[in-house]
Amino acid sequence: MTTVSPLVETLQLTKRYGDKPAVRDLSFAVNGGEIFGFLGPNGAGKTTTIKMIVGLLRPTAGTVKVAGYDVVQQPIQAKAACGYVPDEPNLYAKLTGRELLRFVGDLYNLERAAGARRSEELLQILGLGEVADDTTDSYSHGMRQKLSLAAALVHDPKVLILDEPTVGLDPKSARLIKDILRQMANRGAAVMLSTHILEIAQNMCDRIGIIDQGTLVASGTMQELRQAQGERSLEDIFLSLTGGVEYAEIAEVLK
Amino acid sequence: MSAPPTVFREPGIVASVLKLLRLRLVILLNGFRRAKKRAKIRIIILIVCLLGFLSFLLGISTALLAFLRSPLFAHYAGNTAPLLESFPSMIMSIAGIGILFTSFGVLLQTLYLSGDMGFLMSAPVPIRAIFLAKMIQAVLPNFIILCIVTLPALFGLGISGGYRFLYYPWVVVVLTAIALTAAALASLLVLIVARFFPPRRVAEVLGFIVGLSLFISSQSARYMNFGSPKTGKGQMAGIARVIERFNHPWSPLAWAGRGLIELGRGEWALASGLIAAALILSGIILCAALVTSERLYCTGWAALQGNRGRSKRKLRTTADARATGLRQANPLARLVPTPVRAILRKDLRLCLRDLSNLSGLLFPLILGVLYAVGLIRSHWQMPVGRGKAPAGFIQAGNAAFFYGDIALALFLGWALIANLAGLAFTREGKNYWMLKSAPVSTRQILTAKFLVSYIPAALICSAYILALEILKRVDPYAMMVSLISVWMMVAGLCGIYLAFGTRGARFDWENPAQRNRSVGCLGMLTGLFFLPVCFALFIAPAVLAQLFRFPVLIGRLAGLVLGGVASALAVIIPLAMVEKRVSTLNET
Numbered sequence: 001m002t003t004v005s006p007l008v009e010t011l012q013l014t015k016r017y018g019d020k021p022a023v024r025d026l027s028f029a030v031n032g033g034e035i036f037g038f039l040g041p042n043g044a045g046k047t048t049t050i051k052m053i054v055g056l057l058r059p060t061a062g063t064v065k066v067a068g069y070d071v072v073q074q075p076i077q078a079k080a081a082c083g084y085v086p087d088e089p090n091l092y093a094k095l096t097g098r099e100l101l102r103f104v105g106d107l108y109n110l111e112r113a114a115g116a117r118r119s120e121e122l123l124q125i126l127g128l129g130e131v132a133d134d135t136t137d138s139y140s141h142g143m144r145q146k147l148s149l150a151a152a153l154v155h156d157p158k159v160l161i162l163d164e165p166t167v168g169l170d171p172k173s174a175r176l177i178k179d180i181l182r183q184m185a186n187r188g189a190a191v192m193l194s195t196h197i198l199e200i201a202q203n204m205c206d207r208i209g210i211i212d213q214g215t216l217v218a219s220g221t222m223q224e225l226r227q228a229q230g231e232r233s234l235e236d237i238f239l240s241l242t243g244g245v246e247y248a249e250i251a252e253v254l255k
Numbered sequence: 256m257s258a259p260p261t262v263f264r265e266p267g268i269v270a271s272v273l274k275l276l277r278l279r280l281v282i283l284l285n286g287f288r289r290a291k292k293r294a295k296i297r298i299i300i301l302i303v304c305l306l307g308f309l310s311f312l313l314g315i316s317t318a319l320l321a322f323l324r325s326p327l328f329a330h331y332a333g334n335t336a337p338l339l340e341s342f343p344s345m346i347m348s349i350a351g352i353g354i355l356f357t358s359f360g361v362l363l364q365t366l367y368l369s370g371d372m373g374f375l376m377s378a379p380v381p382i383r384a385i386f387l388a389k390m391i392q393a394v395l396p397n398f399i400i401l402c403i404v405t406l407p408a409l410f411g412l413g414i415s416g417g418y419r420f421l422y423y424p425w426v427v428v429v430l431t432a433i434a435l436t437a438a439a440l441a442s443l444l445v446l447i448v449a450r451f452f453p454p455r456r457v458a459e460v461l462g463f464i465v466g467l468s469l470f471i472s473s474q475s476a477r478y479m480n481f482g483s484p485k486t487g488k489g490q491m492a493g494i495a496r497v498i499e500r501f502n503h504p505w506s507p508l509a510w511a512g513r514g515l516i517e518l519g520r521g522e523w524a525l526a527s528g529l530i531a532a533a534l535i536l537s538g539i540i541l542c543a544a545l546v547t548s549e550r551l552y553c554t555g556w557a558a559l560q561g562n563r564g565r566s567k568r569k570l571r572t573t574a575d576a577r578a579t580g581l582r583q584a585n586p587l588a589r590l591v592p593t594p595v596r597a598i599l600r601k602d603l604r605l606c607l608r609d610l611s612n613l614s615g616l617l618f619p620l621i622l623g624v625l626y627a628v629g630l631i632r633s634h635w636q637m638p639v640g641r642g643k644a645p646a647g648f649i650q651a652g653n654a655a656f657f658y659g660d661i662a663l664a665l666f667l668g669w670a671l672i673a674n675l676a677g678l679a680f681t682r683e684g685k686n687y688w689m690l691k692s693a694p695v696s697t698r699q700i701l702t703a704k705f706l707v708s709y710i711p712a713a714l715i716c717s718a719y720i721l722a723l724e725i726l727k728r729v730d731p732y733a734m735m736v737s738l739i740s741v742w743m744m745v746a747g748l749c750g751i752y753l754a755f756g757t758r759g760a761r762f763d764w765e766n767p768a769q770r771n772r773s774v775g776c777l778g779m780l781t782g783l784f785f786l787p788v789c790f791a792l793f794i795a796p797a798v799l800a801q802l803f804r805f806p807v808l809i810g811r812l813a814g815l816v817l818g819g820v821a822s823a824l825a826v827i828i829p830l831a832m833v834e835k836r837v838s839t840l841n842e843t
Contacts, residue, residue, distance in 0.1 A: 054692045055692055056691050056842070076695070079694040088685070092601065094604070095604065099601075102597075103597050104689070106596065107597050107598075107693040107694070107695055108693065
């Protein structure tokens, strides 16, 4: 079942740190049932935007809505609909994987038995069953990343926001995560992910948004981006929009 | 265009060690250069003060050692010659053992837990050089402290004894050799321990044990009998005997010490024999420890990942599942929303599992027990002293000592709450995103954090006051009043410190030692003002009732109402003031 209503909506979203603008008048929407890729060079404002969507940062101006709820005005409802995987999987070091998922389930007011069942399923699917009773300080980066995803999925969110989800993962785990995201989208959830890996964006995402210096410079399906930019690959489109073409010329000189 | 391949010349060990040490020096100097002007001035003043302190130490050591050679001291301690001859041996032994123990923690940190290991190990630098540089970096701060403490004493010995010039440079050489040998042994110990236990856990346990030992030692001084009339000839002779024991004929550290004494006296043959023996043995131990450590290091570091997982204890949580059933049946549990309970459970779990958190609970408890022992020993009476204080002062003191149990319970509560409530948000650190992105209201988070601070503090204070009042044989009614008043005051203090802790919360710390900011100076002062005022509100009506011959019961009830209202306000007002702040925490 696929829903077409926007589950994530930003309108003229702006964030300034003092005088320095990090995000400027950003407006886009992510519909239920689609995977939205959020691309941009380092320091473009991707993480700031994501943090505003999940309620970790308060926007300076503009609005963000998640599942129809304003993140600033109705933060609890908006957060209840959302699952978030940060770029750095900082988890409570002295909790076990199972305890952490139970804790997250309780934060989202899940019924105990259902939460425990869901946690077990996720731990098994993500290959963490063996280490579920170890404290997370003994986990590798990839294991923490997967546990972080499990924590985001434990309450079966309508909206899933992921910041660089495949960084530090082996190919098998990266593939697993891609499959999970596709399944989530197929079930009607809105999935938004930021990534530097253009191949992932090109192959996985239904729509792509490219942000540069805090401004959305392009948005649409791959087909739409190709038509608008007249370029063949996403890499060419990305470089032409974010001013990276000259680096290719420098690389040519260094050969 | 293809250039001919250049052959990389492998750098020598000494050159590599110097390169790595220079890197540290550059980092240190950069830190100074980039520091604010105020910080630079502070550092310069500190260095000047340190030099002044060294001169002072040298002067006082010389004077003290001249006293040790004096007939007056000889009168108390007998013949002082063996004592003074043992002095360098004692210092060398203490230095060796001291460096061995103090370097362990630093070496563990620098060899296993510093972030630059991956970078250094992948660079074309001999591993031996990395190891040596790390060892020198680790031992250098302790060695400097050692020199600051011991050199003035050893030089003072030389000056007071009129020793030959060669004594002075050789003191430094011998001390350096001993420090390096001790550091090499310490690194060997670190590498052996790290093969069996996760280094991070070892560092935590070590920090906990060292902190606990230092704390107990510092507090145990209050029970020492400094003013005892027994102090005198016998005690001094006892101390002298202990110092002489360091001068054991089979101890290489004593050879070094005795060699230095002989060198100072100009007994060249004996001096060179003893010092050479000590240095050769030191060199052999150093080389053997270095080679062994280096081998263990290469294999140990590579095996670090596996090591961590292997020794991790499985934490079964089936008991939780059983407890869940009980909680759901318990109507009290329903009063507290699930997210609040979840945060409460999580924080208490982390508090007990993380030794750095646990120490915050244990240290006040030890202090409380030590003070309680003192109070019980004094029979709730002020120490008599020499009996020259005014009678009114003695009476007031005795009255204060009568409420000593409540005051001690409050002191214990204050120390616990400053840690629990003051760091309630800071303790979350980089994990705070989990709470902030969850559908939990700021009021629920504040409630959970309040309960996390209040419940342990109230429980510990209750047990403490109950134990003290049972020993004091207080009647059950008065005991109940004490308990209720302590619960209320602890709640008020929790409110105040949680509010100040929220305002000063920081989440960017890397290790627990960096989360030193608690409630700030103003917060501390507010808490310290609140406790006596609130305490006065609890007891004043009862005292006044007694004074004006009203029924004491009415006075006590009035005290409970007044103190209770003050405590409730201390919870509600500060927390209401910071409620908005919670929603924007960690947004810089």
